[in-house]
Amino acid sequence: MRLLTLFFAVSLLMGFATWAFSADTSPHNDQTPTGILDDPCETDTPSLPRHTVVADINYTDKTVSVEQRILYQNTTNSILSDIVLNIESNRWANTFFLKELRIDDDVVASYTLTEKRLTIPLFTPLNKNCRISLLLKFDLHVPQIGGGLITDSKGYLGYTERQMNLAHWLATVAVYHMGQWITQPAFYIGEQEVVAPADWLVTLNLINPPPTLTIAAAGVETNTTPTSKRYEHLNSREFSLSLSHQFNVAYEFLPSGKQIELYTFTDLVSQGNRPVLPEEIVIHALRSATQSFNMFNDLFGTYPYERLLVVQGDFPDGMELSGMVFVGDRWFTRYTGDPRGYLMLITVHEVAHQWWYAQVGNNAALNPWLDEALATYSEYIFIEEYYPDLREWWWEFRVNQYAPEGFVDSTVYDFPNVRAYINAVYLRGVRMLHEIRVKIGKEAFFTLLANYAKAEKGEIAYPQDFWALMSPDQLEQTRDIRKNYLRIP
Secondary structure, eight states: OOOOOOOOOOOOOSSSOOOOOOOOOOOOOSOOOOOOOOSOOOOSSOOOOEEEEEEEEETTTTEEEEEEEEEEEOOSSSOEEEEEEEOGGGGSTTTEEEEEEEETTEEOOOOEEETTEEEEEEEEEEOTTOEEEEEEEEEEEOOBTTSSHHHHHTTTEEEETTEEEESSOSOEEOEEETTEEEOOOOOSSSOOOOOOOEEEEEEEEESSOOTTOEEEESSEEEEEETTEEEEEEEEESOOOEEEESSEEEEEEEOTTSOEEEEEEETTOOOOSSSOOOHHHHHHHHHHHHHHHHHHHHHHHOOOOSSEEEEEEESSSSEEEETTEEEEEHHHHHTOOSOSSSHHHHHHHHHHHTTTTTTTSEEOTTTOTHHHHHHHHHHHHHHHHHHOGGGHHHHIIIIIGGGOOOSOTTOOGGGOSSHHHHIIIIIIHHHHHHHHHHHHHOHHHHHHHHHHHHHHTTTSEEOHHHHHTTSOHHHHHHTHHHHHHHOSOO
């Protein structure tokens, strides 16, 4: 989620606009990839894609050299003639450099890399339940945050003088839906990632790191030396990390054995109209993360990982990831000691995305309300529980002052600017959800959310999946509400 309050002058392209991408770098010759594992392929235990990654990170030079092996099992109902990988880092010019691509031991010299879509043709079709092994070797030149619209708003992959962020930096196997591999065109509004769960086994080798370098990385750290870290992040949509030579870390250990970790910069200073001590900012952010985590864990289902990382991001607003979230720097520095502000709201919002994204996935480009409206309404649920006197303030501050318009079920491509997108998808989305709650009753509404979280855990959900969980009576009760807010009620 990125609640951008900045406004940008942007020239739109016709149709589904895309942004600056690296050019097609694929060589072309007559060599055909081989190495598909032999049939028959029968199994009673379909497996997730497994990514084994070795990354050499040069924090000083802002470069990463990656070797990524992907073991993929065809769990679709189709015989596949190609495989598509999504390379999100290739949306930035001069960032992703593919050096080698193999299927098993055979070099693939005929492929197509267009924008962020890497299409790998298979000489022998991959039958259902069969597995294939892919190897990618590539370099990343991490873009600088502050270099323009994309690097400002997408700072989860970028660097500043005090931080380097690596999120959506590795190749992912595209979701296969209704006979097609899904790659959503990149756009400057919202997110466009559509990612299914996978297992990640990642080794990070640090090249001449500064002595105070700290890594905030999702998953379980299984081995460590001063210059090498190894992580396992299983059943996760991606593996993400942030590095800084200026991190302080605060912890909250929960009775369940889970832990919340907060990474803030050592030079954290309040810049609000009532300055507060850095310790007060840390306490407030960590408390907001912990309280919302416990609440959503009770309401929406058990959080699947041992750790949740909240990281101060040196870029605007926030971003959700699996087991980790960014909260923008300005929300920390603008905290005045009053809970009525964005440090609490954005922290809670991003924590909610651990259910509405990390556990229940969706097509963030075409159906963004399924995670963003739910995460925003989760803020209000939190306010009701912990700050009931602030309920009216939340509606005015977060929603009503913007007089939101637009269809909740719009795509990210339907909007001329970020404000219009937020107004329709987030803000009218929470109005729709609240009216549904009032109409069907609080208990039925929370049952609906819990059932949705349970039924679609680990999946890519679609609007019809959400509405299918309502009873016929509830659908009839809410018919006029849905007609008022949705293009397709």
